[in-house]
Amino acid sequence: MDLKSVIRTIPDYPKKGIMFRDITTLLTDARGFRRAVDELVQPLAGQKIDKVAGIEARGFILGGAIAHQLSVGFVPIRKKGKLPYKTIAESYELEYGVDEVEIHVDAVEKGDRILLVDDLIATGGTAGAAIKLLERAGGEVMLCSFVVDLPDLGGADKLRALGKKVTALVEYE
Numbered sequence: 001m002d003l004k005s006v007i008r009t010i011p012d013y014p015k016k017g018i019m020f021r022d023i024t025t026l027l028t029d030a031r032g033f034r035r036a037v038d039e040l041v042q043p044l045a046g047q048k049i050d051k052v053a054g055i056e057a058r059g060f061i062l063g064g065a066i067a068h069q070l071s072v073g074f075v076p077i078r079k080k081g082k083l084p085y086k087t088i089a090e091s092y093e094l095e096y097g098v099d100e101v102e103i104h105v106d107a108v109e110k111g112d113r114i115l116l117v118d119d120l121i122a123t124g125g126t127a128g129a130a131i132k133l134l135e136r137a138g139g140e141v142m143l144c145s146f147v148v149d150l151p152d153l154g155g156a157d158k159l160r161a162l163g164k165k166v167t168a169l170v171e172y173e
């Protein structure tokens with residue numbers, strides 16, 4: 001099965017000129033969802049990890065399923081102002097705006113080996129901020145997994161230049 005066949009493209013969302021890659025159709029498709037979860041963890045090849053961290057919002061769905069599959073804990077990386085306890089934050093630029101991500105100060109233990117998951121990487125701003133947060137908290141990001149990479153925006157290469165291992169299941173120009 002071709003994962004692209006279950007990913008929908010919405011032109012001009014949320015702004016004119018953006019081709020929005022909508023993975024909700026992949027999630028609705030039982031085989032697509034299972035396949036994506038299986039493939040997102042494959043580069044770990046049996047390597048032990050301690051936690052999965054997922055980026056709000058669609059990274060929660062994929063990351064939660066992966067954490068369950070690997071029997072490890074899940075760390076939600078949330079947009080500013082959503083977490084109830086003490087947080088640490090990093091701001092970042094988006095393809096279409098500026099935002100800030102946060103985790104709880106005690107979400108990561110020193111030395112935790114972490115798999116970072118999101119649905120898509122574009123400029124890498126969001127994932128870059130997420131890595132900084134997780135590593136400031138004492139974790140080590142072992143692999144960054146995305147369903148979709150937009151390579152023209154350079155995000156995956158930016159993470160690789162930081163020495164991170166990156167995997168993506170499909171690419172769109």
Ligand code: PRP
Binds near residue numbers: 093122124125126
């Ligand atoms: C999307 C996507 C990534 C981010 C990638 O989230 O789910 O988190 O953009 O862009 P970047 O690589 O340029 O940082 P979005 O900002 O649409 O937020 P949402 O998941 O809360 O809708």
Ligand code: ADE
Binds near residue numbers: 018019020021120122
């Ligand atoms: N986040 C940033 N760019 C995106 C795109 N083109 N589709 C879906 N999510 C995105």
